[in-house]
Amino acid sequence: MTLIRVRNLWFKYYEEGPWILRDINLVVYPGDLILVYGPNGSGKSTVAKLIAGLKVFYQGKVKGDIEVCGIDVLKEPERAVEVLGYVAEDPESQLLTPLVIDELILTPINLGIDLNTSIKIAKEIAEIMRIKHLLNKSTNELSAGEAQRVALSAALTIKPRAIVMDEPLAYLDFESANTFVKYVAKLASSGASIIVFENIFHQ
Template sequence: MRKEAVIAIRNINHYYGKGALKRQILFDINLDIYPGEIVIMTGPSGSGKTTLLSLIGGLRSVQEGSLKFLGVELSGASQSQLVQIRRSIGYIFQAHNLLGFLTARQNVQMAVELNNHVAPEEAIAHAQAMLQAVGLENRVNYYPDNLSGGQKQRIAIARALVNNPPLVLADEPTAALDKQSGRDVVEIMQRLAKEQGTAILLVTHDNRILDIADRIVEMEDGLLARDSQSVVISYESGTSGEKP
């Protein structure tokens, strides 16, 4: 029996502007995302990806339709309720958004302390364990300016996953990274998602990482144009096939 969806979206429409300037951005979106599932969202700029991601993350209010997070309806939710939802979600962005005056460990530790009532010693232990999980056990006391782009993004992953959130939203997490660093980052996300049962929704234009997805959804002109199992592409041979 399939577990309850982390995210259940039904007939979502969204608009920008008012009056004569009102413009529809999303059209009748339906989407479910389940625990441990990695869903990659693709599509051209302006297709509605970021708007949908912001609705799912509680960063915008639902205007029309139903959007449930772990069974809790976000349509009609107050700002304080949306704040509580946001605290249950991990976020990873193209810009890692680390605090430069804090070490790697302190950046991750802060996320623990903001979301849990834990002793400082326990928060430190959680942060160090998570940095070890992303391969940065030898960089815990380094400041962001002394780390590579890939290492900074690993810290961002550790920060997003340290509280075992049911959902992580990632917006172009590999855009500023070279091929190998991008591959390392998404494979870490993939492994930790499976270990923790965390659902990941990842928006990307990077075709090199599509093979980590359980499903690929494609946005086009505000519509969900495709929702299918991931296709693995062999760039050497030019062949492709569905993931087993």
């Protein structure tokens, strides 16, 4: 069974413009941990956003098919959040709430999980990702590294079946990056599909 399938994906920003993505194909199975590596401007972030159901933010033309856990995210992009965790390359733009704790409970609550359970989940993830000390901090006061860790934690709160991450290690120090990599590997070993988009290799 495939968790993520991209078939014959083409994309361009303008009707008369050149194709930025050309015939992209990708199949991801449960437990796969895949690195997509390339320079800035190669279309990695565009692919990541399209898989995550963020087509709504693009005015360009898309051809092809993208399925995540059986959901056609080009036709029903709003359903992607049910099964997929997404971390943007600019984590600060992804934070939507005043406090870190609010950010971590946002998706669980939107998916119908009650408040007490959502808070419990948030605290468990915060413990794993070493951000418990940030839970009551304003998201506007976070450093770039802290914002990255919060965005990563928020993506993990629903224990998604698939995760798409765009340069997730960019702002992390070595210790935080190491903790995150170990946790992601654990998720993959439990059957989650993970795609990491990066433009540099990290030691």
